[in-house]
Amino acid sequence: MEPKTIYTGKTGQISARKEVIRIRNLKKGFGDNQVLRGFNLTLYEGENLVVMGKSGSGKSVMIKCLVGLVAPDEGLVEVLGRDISTLGQKELDLLRSDIGFLFQGSALYDSMTVRENLEFPMRRHREKLGVVKDSLPRVLEALESVGLASAIDLMPVELSGGMKRRVALARALILKPKLILYDEPTSGLDPITSKEIIELMRSIQKKYGTSSLIITHDVDCARVISERILLLVDGVNYAEGTYRELAGSRDPKVQAFFKK
DSSP states (O other): OOEEOOOOOOOOTTTTOEEEEEEOOOOOOOEEEEEEEEEEEEETOOOOOEEEEEESSSSSHHHHHTTTTTOEEEEEEEEEEEEEOOOHHHHHHHHHTTTEEOOOOOOOOTOHHHHHHHHHHHHTTHHHHOOOOOOHHHHHHHHHHHHHGGGTOOOOOGGGGHHHHHHHHHHHHTTOOOEEEETTTTTTOOOHHHHHHHHHHHHHHHHHEEEEEEEEHHHHHHHHOSEEEEEEEEEEEEEOOOOHHHHOOHHHHHHHHHOO
């Protein structure tokens, strides 16, 4: 099912790039609750794509299908050219090493220092990295990218909410992924800190050339970070386009996302 409302503008220029994520006719339900009803999405190389939807609209389920945590009832999910449904556990783990994930709420390990939190994914993916005799240079590089090298020996309890989000972003970068999934990156942050995180996301995308899929309710985040926005309504992609195109729409369902 194609989007009910399609906007064009500069989105046609994006589609000339290589596909990084391809989702077609994705359906997933839990009992009588049909969450995704034929969802479609394409993320292109180097693109920042924002997905917006109300709570319970299926955004989190879609993310779980992307990384192989949930199996779709129907449909195609391709990530970095690989069909998720065909991968064994070892192949899936290797693919996940090319995907950085910034969790809502940061999800740092409270019993580990900042350095240990960043080293954790390196230990999990030794096969990709090979023998790393000294992890410190890589940890410092990631922390310097988010302006927090001085916090390397601190515990999460010693960090502010904004600092935790920065450390979580550094952890997402530690394996130098091709793709980053952001789940509500500014949730729970004050406006000033939210703006700082958004600017960090922009600088990281520019520095590393990553492709980014951003799940957010934050209209300001969507306005600043997105090249393209997809609106998820009732389990399908209802509309897509640039921020300006969608914010200027007269469709009531589209307008509902952009009212402050």
